[in-house]
Amino acid sequence: MNSIHDMGGMAGMGPIEPEPDEPVFHQAWERRVFALSMTISLGRSFRFELENIPAADYLRMSYYERWFTILVNGVLRNNLATPAELESGEADPNLPRPAPPLASTGASPESERPGVPVSPLFRPQQRVRARNIHARGHIRLPRYTRGKRGTVIRDHGIFALQDTAEDGQRLGDRPQHVYTVQFSARELWGDRGVARDTVYVDLWEDYLEPA
């Protein structure tokens, strides 16, 4: 979706501030949010949830505040807890226990690389154009590439599509080839680009058309 997360090329997004000897987590609660997010399943695409955070909130929040927001939203949406429980920190004994989540060590239910043979539509060195798609759901086609011409430099094989519909539900594996496409900086950024510089973007076949 065309939300604030898709920020490649934007100005005014703040400074880049490297922190010497940065810890993995800055605060204790960040550890718990990370681990909880990795452990419990809340349905829908995590990326869709992130991108659905209103822009002003997205920019104001820290990284793990966004994760926490998604966790809470998912817990409530799935009726795993009530707002009152999350307020008090105590489970309401009068409420039925939610069904236990799927085992946290279980295999991924989705296949990144479905074992389905699919012929590639494009080949290395072929010129392609990123399609001008403005999806309402999650999509991995950065806005700055749309309509731009590039060159396929590598076919990474078959991957499941990660895109979702506008309700956050995945569109299905739709196994297809993923390619690294090389764009010249001039093609992407006009005079702002340095002629010898290039940007490489990994794109699912659905995002490309012959150029």
Place this chain on the structure above:
Amino acid sequence: MAKTEEEAVGRRKFLKGAAAATASIVGQGRVVGAQQPPADDHEHQTVPSDIALRVRALESVLVEKEMVDPAELDALIDVYENKIGPRNGARVVARAWVDPAYKARLLADATEAIAELGYGGDEGDHMVVVENEPKVHNLVVCTLCSCYPWPTLGLPPVWYKSAGYRAQAVIDPRGVLREFDLELAADVDVRVWDSTADIRYLVLPERPAGTANMTEEQLAEIVTRDSMIGVAKVASAQAGGGA
């Protein structure tokens, strides 16, 4: 990144039949209002912040309902805080510097070559290593989120996930590198890798001059995280260390 860390979360398990309307507490201003503390504040915080209390409440409820096992959370945190990090990637780089055959394998099939050293897993299942050369400089970013090669570099630093880096790295990589005190000559090609799909990128930095007598272990010591993202070069041994 394709599947980011977030995506890994999302795909890890789905609750079957989970539906229902989105209930959001964001709009109630509690999370939204949580401020980003000043960078130097977190070490000295004694009173739990609002969000710290809210996270604790969330975990308590989920534990009480037996949705999560706190020991499992602790173990997971230990892995990413103490066991996986840029030292892994540094060992890969050092091996490539001393062993041409390994380097060839690394550039041909990074996932397999990295697995030779025992590293792999979430956010590292499909690795590509790109090599810096005197006239080629590679830089990795994830403009859409925070995709990053966890098994070799650990979890990404805050600046990598920041809006400023994500926005600028693709349009002005040379300017971004200057913010890291790296000025590239005009005749160097800059290649920016925006990891939007499931492939994760690691930069193989140039081996600095004056390191011919160093062992593989010593070389690994001077390889920095930033050099493997592409925002720094590896300095000679005496200047090494840091990020």
